[in-house]
Structure formats: C-alpha cells, structure tokens
Amino acid sequence: GKTRLLIVGGVAAGMSAASRARRQNPDAQIVVLERGDWISYAACGLPYALGGDVPDLQESGWEALVARTPAQMRARGISVRLNHEVTGVDARAGTLTVRDREAGRTSTEAYDHLLLATGVSPIRPEWAVTDLAGVHVLKSIPDAQAIEASLHGARRVCIVGGGYIGLELAEAMRARGLSTVLLERGDDVAGRVLDDPYRALMRAELERRGVDVRRCQSVDGLHGNAGRVTGVQTDAGRVQADVVLVAVGVRPNVELARAAGVRLGRTGAVAVNARQETNVPGVSAAGDNTQSLHRVTRRQVHIPLALSANRMGRVAGVNMAGGDARFPGIVGTGIFKVFDLGAARTGLTQGEAEAAGLNTVSVDVVSTDHAGYYRDARPVQVRLTAERGTGRLLGAQLVGAPQSVKRVDVVAALLHRRANVTDLFEADLAYAPPFSTTWDVLLVAADRLM
Numbered sequence: 234g235k236t237r238l239l240i241v242g243g244v245a246a247g248m249s250a251a252s253r254a255r256r257q258n259p260d261a262q263i264v265v266l267e268r269g270d271w272i273s274y275a276a277c278g279l280p281y282a283l284g285g286d287v288p289d290l291q292e293s294g295w296e297a298l299v300a301r302t303p304a305q306m307r308a309r310g311i312s313v314r315l316n317h318e319v320t321g322v323d324a325r326a327g328t329l330t331v332r333d334r335e336a337g338r339t340s341t342e343a344y345d346h347l348l349l350a351t352g353v354s355p356i357r358p359e360w361a362v363t364d365l366a367g368v369h370v371l372k373s374i375p376d377a378q379a380i381e382a383s384l385h386g387a388r389r390v391c392i393v394g395g396g397y398i399g400l401e402l403a404e405a406m407r408a409r410g411l412s413t414v415l416l417e418r419g420d421d422v423a424g425r426v427l428d429d430p431y432r433a434l435m436r437a438e439l440e441r442r443g444v445d446v447r448r449c450q451s452v453d454g455l456h457g458n459a460g461r462v463t464g465v466q467t468d469a470g471r472v473q474a475d476v477v478l479v480a481v482g483v484r485p486n487v488e489l490a491r492a493a494g495v496r497l498g499r500t501g502a503v504a505v506n507a508r509q510e511t512n513v514p515g516v517s518a519a520g521d522n523t524q525s526l527h528r529v530t531r532r533q534v535h536i537p538l539a540l541s542a543n544r545m546g547r548v549a550g551v552n553m554a555g556g557d558a559r560f561p562g563i564v565g566t567g568i569f570k571v572f573d574l575g576a577a578r579t580g581l582t583q584g585e586a587e588a589a590g591l592n593t594v595s596v597d598v599v600s601t602d603h604a605g606y607y608r609d610a611r612p613v614q615v616r617l618t619a620e621r622g623t624g625r626l627l628g629a630q631l632v633g634a635p636q637s638v639k640r641v642d643v644v645a646a647l648l649h650r651r652a653n654v655t656d657l658f659e660a661d662l663a664y665a666p667p668f669s670t671t672w673d674v675l676l677v678a679a680d681r682l683m
C-alpha cells in the first residue's frame with residue numbers, strides 16, 4: 234500500500250513537514266493529528282493581536298493569524314484531524330493511540346513514519362494552577378480568546394515574567410489603556426537574552442510608557458474573591474489585579490517521545506540527528522519540542538523559536554518522504570520590541586560566552602540608525618563580542634529603533650560561516666543617509682575589535 238506518514242502537532246513544524254512531505258512524495262498518505270481546534274497559526278502574532286496591531290482581526294476574527302486552513306491543506310491532499318489527541322505510541326508495532334475528543338472515541342492508527350511536532354507548553358507554577366477566573370497563560374488562539382474575554386471590564390493587569398512574551402504583553406496591555414504591573418523574579422527584564430546594560434535600556438522604555446516594573450519579586454500566591462482573581466501575593470507585598478498573565482517560560486512536550494523510547498537530550502528536549510531523526514527507527518521530531526545544534530558553541534540547545542521550528546519541520550518532511558535534507562543548526566538569533574525600542578541578539582551575549590568558558594572581548598558602540606542630519610535619526614547601541622586572540626565573532630546585541638536592530642542579521646549570517654571581526658569589518662554594507670551611517674554601527678564596532 235501507500236506509505237503512511239503520521240504527524241503529531243499541526244502548527245509550525247507539523248504543517249511545514251506535511252507540506253514538504255507532500256511535495257517530496259505525491260503518493261504518500263499524510264495525516265496530521267492535532268489535539269486543538271487550530272492549525273498553522275502564528276502564535277508570534279498573539280500579543281500584537283491583543284494589543285490592536287492586527288487590523289485584519291476586526292474583519293476576519295482570529296483566522297487573521299492562520300496561514301493555512303484545514304480546507305487548504307486537504308486540497309493539497311493532506312488529511313488534518315482537529316481535536317485528535319495522541320495519547321500513546323507503540324514504536325515497535327508502529328501504531329499510535331488516538332483519542333477523538335469530540336466523539337469521545339479512541340482508535341489505533343498505523344504509521345510507516347512518525348513525526349513528533351508537539352511543541353512546548355507554558356509553565357504554570359503551582360500558585361498559577363487555580364480555579365480562579367482571570368488567570369491566563371498565552372500560547373494558543375483559545376488562550377488569546379480567553380484573555381480577550383477576561384479583559385472585558387478589567388482595569389488592572391499583572392504580568393508575571395519579564396521574558397519577551399511578558400514584555401510584548403506589557404506593551405499590548407498599555408495599548409489597551411490598562412494599568413500594568415510587570416513582576417520579574419530576576420534582577421532585570423529580558424534576563425535570558427541580553428546583557429545587563431541592554432536589559433536596563435528595555436526596562437527604561439517600559440517604565441517611560443507607564444509599565445510598573447517590579448524586579449526581584451517572586452510570586453507566592455493569588456488572591457481571589459467570588460471565583461475571580463483580585464491580586465497577586467509576592468514576597469514583597471500585594472499587587473491588585475483583575476487579570477493575571479503568567480509568562481514564566483515553557484517546557485517541551487516530550488511525553489509521547491518518552492513513551493516511544495525516544496532519547497531526550499541534556500536540555501530536556503528531544504535529541505535528533507541533522508535529519509531530524511530520533512534514536513528510534515521510523516520516529517522523527519521537529520520544532521519547539523526538539524533541541525538543536527548551536528553553531529557557535531557546538532553544543533545542543535533548546536531555543537524554541539518559529540523559524541527553526543518551520544525549518545526543522547521542512548527537513549523532517551523531506552526525509553520522511555524519502556528525500557535527504559539536513560538541519561544546519563542555529564546561532565541563537567532573536568528579536569523583540571517594547572513600544573518604540575527594539576532589541577536583537579545573535580550568537581552569545583558576553584555573559585553566555587563567559588559561562589561557556591570562552592575568552593572573550595566585547596565592545597559597546599553608540600551611533601545613529603541613519604545619518605544624523607537626516608530626519609528622525611535615533612540612537613542605536615551595539616555590543617559586539619569576539620574571541621580574544623583569534624577575533625572569531627561570537628555574538629552581537631543591539632538596542633534601538635525597532636527596524637534598526639534588524640541589522641543583527643548581518644552578524645547572524647556571518648556567525649553561520651564562523652567568520653571573524655575582519656570579515657565583518659570588510660563587508661560591503663548598504664549605505665544612503667535615510668538607511669544608515671556611512672560606516673554602519675556594526676562596521677564601527679568591528680573596527681574597534683580588530
């Protein structure tokens with residue numbers, strides 16, 4: 234019979250894999266099993282949808298964030314089953330146990346090749362496991378719908394967690410005119426992604442725009458009344474809130490992988506080879522549930538982001554369907570903004586490089602995003618980090634006007650090639666007054682490190 238490919242999870246990695254597998258093998262039978270109601274949606278757009286930055290939401294509803302509908306996938310010969318949760322795997326028999334949540338039925342499905350694209354789940358600390366209404370995480374469209382409903386009539390919001398999702402939510406809540414408190418357990422926001430001085434710049438922007446940022450505060454519990462949350466109890470006191478948004482991190486969904494006898498890596502996410510294959514024959518993994526090779530440190534890391542999820546899915550899809558593709562690894566690139574300030578990083582921060590035992594040197598440069606005499610010039614700050622002695626590029630961090638920090642991509646591309654500061658300095662970058670300075674801030678930084 235036909236080769237049967239089963240894919241668990243229908244968002245970025247799962248749908249990329251399905252599309253690619255279809256192209257690679259027009260005859261294969263491809264089935265996507267998704268426990269939720271939605272496939273192929275842009276989770277990255279959720280904070281912006283809540284903040285009013287997705288105009289199509291008015292007209293099309295949450296479908297505005299959907300890249301491809303189940304009907305479009307079916308038209309390509311990919312079978313999509315919503316509300317189907319995979320509850321077990323028998324890798325030896327090559328079968329899955331699938332529960333149809335609507336019909337309340339359980340069935341067994343056979344596969345020739347299985348892809349686990351199960352993503353991550355938001356962490357809910359013990360205090361956040363509650364029956365009180367008004368306490369939310371943000372991961373999926375139904376989460377966003379629930380937040381939207383909760384915000385109706387609310388005045389005060391407390392966001393717990395100062396990672397990029399918490400920060401994006403803070404902006405969204407202020408855009409809705411809500412009084413917003415952001416609690417961060419660590420000594421500053423964006424602790425996992427930026428070095429200290431750059432974190433402080435992001436916090437200053439939040440505070441300038443009315444976000445009450447409280448650092449070094451950890452949450453002990455919630456207060457409630459008549460079934461609704463009324464506040465958050467921290468080790469430093471009480472924060473009144475009508476709505477509490479919990480954004481304290483994610484953990485990979487690896488239960489099925491475990492059940493299948495698939496090896497997890499040191500990060501706790503699924504370990505795979507460059508073809509996205511696990512240690513169990515016939516079982517692949519891709520996306521946020523999977524770790525990947527960091528090309529700068531050569532270590533396995535778990536950095537759950539959308540481009541790598543899509544790319545891993547694409548690689549897995551080609552290979553499952555009989556082709557040959559490799560995932561090249563990542564270099565730790567990330568970007569986000571709060572209000573009028575963007576932040577981007579690639580490679581390693583100074584802190585990360587030191588933690589990795591590298592002998593590093595960093596330089597900080599402040600310049601303008603374009604010619605200072607041309608209107609609306611704004612400061613852009615760069616920290617460039619290299620290996621002492623060899624000059625090998627290790628990383629860059631930028632903070633400035635949102636579009637200006639996208640130049641991080643130049644360094645990201647060079648990190649893929651294991652380039653050094655001279656390579657960066659010698660790059661023929663684009664210049665005209667509305668776009669950059671003659672010597673772009675990245676070139677100035679490279680020059681200072683040579």
Ligand code: FAD
Pocket residue numbers: 241242243244245246247266267268269275276277278279280317318319320350351352353371372373398486489519520521522537538539540542
């Ligand atoms: P997921 O999107 O997690 O999808 C996995 C799917 O598998 C889920 O739908 C789940 O229901 C399903 N599933 C799991 N277990 C089972 C089972 N047993 N049976 C059936 N189905 C199952 N990334 C960026 O790069 N840039 C950003 O700006 C950005 N912003 C973000 C903002 C927010 C609020 C969030 C939540 C994420 C953001 N991300 C961003 C991350 C990005 O959304 C993810 O990297 C991407 O969605 C990962 O796709 P995935 O397919 O690997 O996993």
